[in-house]
Amino acid sequence: LPRDIILALDAMGGDHGPETVLEGAEKARSRVPGTRFLLFGDESRITAALAKWPKLAEQSEIRHTDKEILGTDKPSQALRRGRDSSMGLAIAAVKDGDADVAVSAGNTGALMAMAKFILRTKPGIDRPALVSLLPTARGESVMLDLGANTESSAENLVQFAVMGAAFAKTVLGLDHPKVGLLNIGVEELKGTEEIKEAGQLLKQANLPMDFAGFTEGDRITQGEVDVVVTDGFTGNVALKTAEGTAKLIAELMRRAFKSSIWSKIGYLFARHGLRSLQDHLDPNNHNGAVFLGLNGLVVKSHGGANAVGVATAIGMAIDLAADDILTHIAEGLKEFEGQVDLVEAVGAQ
Amino acid sequence: LPRDIILALDAMGGDHGPETVLEGAEKARSRVPGTRFLLFGDESRITAALAKWPKLAEQSEIRHTDKEILGTDKPSQALRRGRDSSMGLAIAAVKDGDADVAVSAGNTGALMAMAKFILRTKPGIDRPALVSLLPTARGESVMLDLGANTESSAENLVQFAVMGAAFAKTVLGLDHPKVGLLNIGVEELKGTEEIKEAGQLLKQANLPMDFAGFTEGDRITQGEVDVVVTDGFTGNVALKTAEGTAKLIAELMRRAFKSSIWSKIGYLFARHGLRSLQDHLDPNNHNGAVFLGLNGLVVKSHGGANAVGVATAIGMAIDLAADDILTHIAEGLKEFEGQVDLVEAVGAQ
Numbered sequence: 038l039p040r041d042i043i044l045a046l047d048a049m050g051g052d053h054g055p056e057t058v059l060e061g062a063e064k065a066r067s068r069v070p071g072t073r074f075l076l077f078g079d080e081s082r083i084t085a086a087l088a089k090w091p092k093l094a095e096q097s098e099i100r101h102t103d104k105e106i107l108g109t110d111k112p113s114q115a116l117r118r119g120r121d122s123s124m125g126l127a128i129a130a131v132k133d134g135d136a137d138v139a140v141s142a143g144n145t146g147a148l149m150a151m152a153k154f155i156l157r158t159k160p161g162i163d164r165p166a167l168v169s170l171l172p173t174a175r176g177e178s179v180m181l182d183l184g185a186n187t188e189s190s191a192e193n194l195v196q197f198a199v200m201g202a203a204f205a206k207t208v209l210g211l212d213h214p215k216v217g218l219l220n221i222g223v224e225e226l227k228g229t230e231e232i233k234e235a236g237q238l239l240k241q242a243n244l245p246m247d248f249a250g251f252t253e254g255d256r257i258t259q260g261e262v263d264v265v266v267t268d269g270f271t272g273n274v275a276l277k278t279a280e281g282t283a284k285l286i287a288e289l290m291r292r293a294f295k296s297s298i299w300s301k302i303g304y305l306f307a308r309h310g311l312r313s314l315q316d317h318l319d320p321n322n323h324n325g326a327v328f329l330g331l332n333g334l335v336v337k338s339h340g341g342a343n344a345v346g347v348a349t350a351i352g353m354a355i356d357l358a359a360d361d362i363l364t365h366i367a368e369g370l371k372e373f374e375g376q377v378d379l380v381e382a383v384g385a386q
Numbered sequence: 387l388p389r390d391i392i393l394a395l396d397a398m399g400g401d402h403g404p405e406t407v408l409e410g411a412e413k414a415r416s417r418v419p420g421t422r423f424l425l426f427g428d429e430s431r432i433t434a435a436l437a438k439w440p441k442l443a444e445q446s447e448i449r450h451t452d453k454e455i456l457g458t459d460k461p462s463q464a465l466r467r468g469r470d471s472s473m474g475l476a477i478a479a480v481k482d483g484d485a486d487v488a489v490s491a492g493n494t495g496a497l498m499a500m501a502k503f504i505l506r507t508k509p510g511i512d513r514p515a516l517v518s519l520l521p522t523a524r525g526e527s528v529m530l531d532l533g534a535n536t537e538s539s540a541e542n543l544v545q546f547a548v549m550g551a552a553f554a555k556t557v558l559g560l561d562h563p564k565v566g567l568l569n570i571g572v573e574e575l576k577g578t579e580e581i582k583e584a585g586q587l588l589k590q591a592n593l594p595m596d597f598a599g600f601t602e603g604d605r606i607t608q609g610e611v612d613v614v615v616t617d618g619f620t621g622n623v624a625l626k627t628a629e630g631t632a633k634l635i636a637e638l639m640r641r642a643f644k645s646s647i648w649s650k651i652g653y654l655f656a657r658h659g660l661r662s663l664q665d666h667l668d669p670n671n672h673n674g675a676v677f678l679g680l681n682g683l684v685v686k687s688h689g690g691a692n693a694v695g696v697a698t699a700i701g702m703a704i705d706l707a708a709d710d711i712l713t714h715i716a717e718g719l720k721e722f723e724g725q726v727d728l729v730e731a732v733g734a735q
Contacts, residue, residue: 282635286632307642
């Protein structure tokens with residue numbers, strides 16, 4: 038059985054305040070009852086919100102701070118003034134070994150900057166990556182980097198592949214995840230030099246994954262691969278474009294179902310069936326972006342997530358900590374480094 | 387009134403053969419009756435298909451060739467052996483002044499390579515770009531580059547902005563299109579050096595467009611800007627991701643409406659309303675990617691397009707030729723070059 042996890046929770050992050058964050062924690066707690074929570078933020082607000090969840094209160098310890106990071110704070114401001122904020126203290130708890138993982142629904146840029154500064158990059162990793170799940174026709178796939186970096190070298194992309202495979206193993210339960218490099222065509226001649234070189238390295242290395250070569254934007258949502266590896270610029274644009282497209286279609290559907298009395302009646306008949314579509318696409322059911330590659334685990338919950346979404350992100354954080362994903366990543370990288378002669382051979386081509 | 391256009395049509399390109407291509411030409415012809423067609427391809431097949439469309443036949447001239455570019459041909463093979471194919475001859479007709487614009491539904495890579503080789507890049511343009519329309523919540527937006535190049539400099543991006551604005555003027559009828567640079571955030575500090583520099587150049591130049599700064603992936607489909615400017619790698623991934631997401635949702639909707647007898651009944655009531663959604667998202671209604679920046683116009687119709695889709699692409703080709711978009715682009719670039727001191731000033735910062 039996995040050991041009980043101590044989770045550092047930034048109770049102040051997110052658009053809906055501590056009430057939603059704590060309701061999410063309660064939902065996650067009832068699924069993984071052994072979890073203990075360190076709750077960072079305003080003590081009086083947290084205590085008031087906890088009154089509704091006595092079991093959660095029993096398993097929680099409040100760490101008061103009246104400072105919080107605002108959505109408008111720049112990463113540099115957060116670094117200068119935010120170390121003793123609810124977000125900064127939650128990350129520091131992971132660094133100090135008081136907690137196994139930190140979760141925050143606050144400002145992404147501030148969270149990335151502070152996590153990187155406080156926890157530092159793991160040995161063997163040059164750059165951390167932001168990893169998340171996205172819905173596909175076959176279930177869910179893992180995608181990284183979603184914006185921790187602007188540009189990525191071939192080595193960065195290889196490290197992302199190793200981290201993404203470990204993530205898929207833990208979160209999707211896949212022993213040999215299928216990993217693809219996002220490109221603008223599947224032929225070996227296509228793409229930037231970095232991507233072509235990363236493709237060569239991954240093809241020739243013998244890593245615990247099924248490297249499927251290049252994949253394309255329209256194949257992501259088909260679930261063709263379990264792990265989509267790309268640089269942070271492209272990944273960020275692709276993820277946001279997918280979100281925007283889903284939002285556009287939802288809006289057009291709303292208009293369509295409101296366009297006449299017949300459509301409204303049709304909606305009443307079909308709504309139960311349509312709920313499974315909504316559930317599958319609901320971002321709350323795929324919530325949780327993980328900042329991987331640091332000496333400690335930090336999970337970002339979407340600022341707009343509801344309690345179900347917060348619970349999804351907290352559940353992911355518990356799984357990653359219980360499965361000790363950082364050790365799996367270190368092992369994967371060691372395996373890759375053990376094949377360094379091969380890497381040099383490819384580099385010399 | 388615009389002058390009559392002569393259109394060079396690769397009758398052999400596309401997945402559905404000359405019959406669909408010519409049915410599309412007939413649909414476009416009935417809308418713009420003065421257009422004349424040069425039909426490149428197998429004379430007997432074209433003649434047989436034209437029997438159904440006597441008016442189109444009257445306005446057409448068949449240019450026989452028994453060579454055609456296959457979907458599996460590589461760009462290099464097309465360049466070596468494809469000059470006298472239906473695609474190669476259609477492009478050559480534009481170069482020789484026999485036609486105002488060429489349209490093909492054939493192999494994209496081959497078309498781009500041959501168009502670039504035969505027509506050459508326009509003076510003042512360093513790299514051509516692939517431009518297309520995409521559906522948004524407000525109608526349609528223009529996006530470029532969709533994959534003509536893998537990487538783009540700041541100057542390339544500025545040229546794409548000028549070309550995209552001219553395209554929006556012609557195709558969407560906008561005098562002062564709102565132009566945005568695709569980035570991973572709207573703050574000026576975000577993004578690659580190329581994007582930041584392009585943003586500075588466009589902000590300080592006084593061009594016939596409303597430069598809106600940076601835009602993000604989730605804002606594309608909202609129609610926040612009329613023209614989305616990006617490098618060919620990101621643009622290709624974003625477009626394909628949007629297509630893939632739309633396909634995923636369509637598949638989930640099909641499953642939802644089939645999930646029970648109630649959903650099926652609901653679909654019957656709502657299907658008229660849902661048709662407007664389908665129409666808005668149907669790629670056939672936005673078909674036509676234009677290869678801009680060459681000494682001549684080449685339009686790519688999607689290989690899988692039906693006759694309506696082919697007609698959309700041909701209609702776009704006619705509009706672009708009638709409006710003389712290449713002259714507009716040259717004027718826009720001249721205006722930008724006239725501000726070259728400013729550019730140097732920015733570069734020296």
